Amino acid sequence: MSKIRLGIIGCGGMSRAHAGDFHHLSDHMEITATCDIVPERARNVAELTGAKLAVTDYKELLDHVDAVLVVLPHDLHFEVGMTCLTAGKHVLMEKPICNTEEQCIELIRKSEEVGKVLMTAYPVRFWPIVMKLKELIDSKAYGECFQMSIWTEQFTRYFDGHWALSAERLGGGQFFSHGCHYVDLLLWFMGRPVRGTHLGTNFGTPWMEKEGTSNVTIEFENGALGYHFGTWGARGTRLGWSLHAHCTEGMLEINLADKKLYAHTHIKEEKANLDTESRTKVIYEADASGKFTHHELEHFLDCIRHGKHPISDGPTSLQGLRVIWRLYEAERNNTVADLRGLGLEDDWKSVRA
Numbered sequence: 001m002s003k004i005r006l007g008i009i010g011c012g013g014m015s016r017a018h019a020g021d022f023h024h025l026s027d028h029m030e031i032t033a034t035c036d037i038v039p040e041r042a043r044n045v046a047e048l049t050g051a052k053l054a055v056t057d058y059k060e061l062l063d064h065v066d067a068v069l070v071v072l073p074h075d076l077h078f079e080v081g082m083t084c085l086t087a088g089k090h091v092l093m094e095k096p097i098c099n100t101e102e103q104c105i106e107l108i109r110k111s112e113e114v115g116k117v118l119m120t121a122y123p124v125r126f127w128p129i130v131m132k133l134k135e136l137i138d139s140k141a142y143g144e145c146f147q148m149s150i151w152t153e154q155f156t157r158y159f160d161g162h163w164a165l166s167a168e169r170l171g172g173g174q175f176f177s178h179g180c181h182y183v184d185l186l187l188w189f190m191g192r193p194v195r196g197t198h199l200g201t202n203f204g205t206p207w208m209e210k211e212g213t214s215n216v217t218i219e220f221e222n223g224a225l226g227y228h229f230g231t232w233g234a235r236g237t238r239l240g241w242s243l244h245a246h247c248t249e250g251m252l253e254i255n256l257a258d259k260k261l262y263a264h265t266h267i268k269e270e271k272a273n274l275d276t277e278s279r280t281k282v283i284y285e286a287d288a289s290g291k292f293t294h295h296e297l298e299h300f301l302d303c304i305r306h307g308k309h310p311i312s313d314g315p316t317s318l319q320g321l322r323v324i325w326r327l328y329e330a331e332r333n334n335t336v337a338d339l340r341g342l343g344l345e346d347d348w349k350s351v352r353a
């Protein structure tokens, strides 16, 4: 099959991260066009990726591509996604898919109507180290997982006037924009959510209109708990990007700073000091660090080629956003959010049959 022609719409920070990973897939695809309202940015990413065409109006690249990667401010995802799908293009949409439920549903329906792939770019799901963890948890290699905790501690400060400072353009705060990765991940690992809480603050990140720091706790149907602490205000960190999965026969840990997945086992249950008596084994070691966006892109190309549904498809992404919207609502009302009956199974049965 000939190479899939990909266009990049939005050539800011994240599109440059993608550009650094495209060479892994050069046998399967080529970047034929780039677009940014700032012409210099479109030209820069075209130079980085070998694209022949750099434009400032995304509609001008549609005749030159089979698929698009949309890397735009969140409030533009819907309009651009709809136009591209309507033009018969497959869409890999940067997260979060859209800012409202209605927009998500309309976009998903459009992708079904035109028979084109719509996938959300959630790279973490596709990292080999995370896939390995998923395999170990699903196979219960270390027993049942009863608590998964994820820490993402970053310093993310946007300059004045940047679209991400506006809650309306971002669709919320740090929780919506960044936490969506981890709500998505927790649902993927732990199953159906039952109830949960979110507490956010912009103390420490006064540049954010909404929260820059979030604490999220979710209870799942089997009684297990999930937790995410995310901040854009970290002035220092030890945990950086860490994930701990406490299982009934051991604790699995990913520490991205040292690129390893560990299993901690064999505690002496009668002793309080867990560390000195536990055994630690490296289960998987990644050979490099970064965002590794080529894994998600490879899945997207595979879905296009074989007419498959992406694992981070529209309905799945919407499920995660529904959790976030319910948690935000409960936070406003000072209540615990009821997360049952998110509608995924009922709304999208036909799509997934």
Ligand SMILES: NC(=O)c1ccc[n+]([C@@H]2O[C@H](COP(=O)([O-])OP(=O)(O)OC[C@H]3O[C@@H](n4cnc5c(N)ncnc54)[C@H](O)[C@@H]3O)[C@@H](O)[C@H]2O)c1
Residues within 6 Å of the ligand: 009, 010, 011, 012, 013, 014, 015, 035, 036, 037, 038, 041, 056, 058, 070, 071, 072, 073, 074, 076, 094, 095, 096, 121, 122, 123, 177, 291
């Ligand atoms: N997966 C991740 O780890 C990750 C990390 C950062 C950002 N993102 C996502 O990537 C997307 C973009 O974020 P970013 O940080 O690159 O933002 P950015 O502001 O750096 O880049 C956005 C670009 O879009 C351009 N743009 C604005 N309006 C446009 C239009 N109408 N037509 C064409 N170009 C237009 C801007 O000029 C800018 O260059 C968002 O969805 C964000 O959530 C994902």
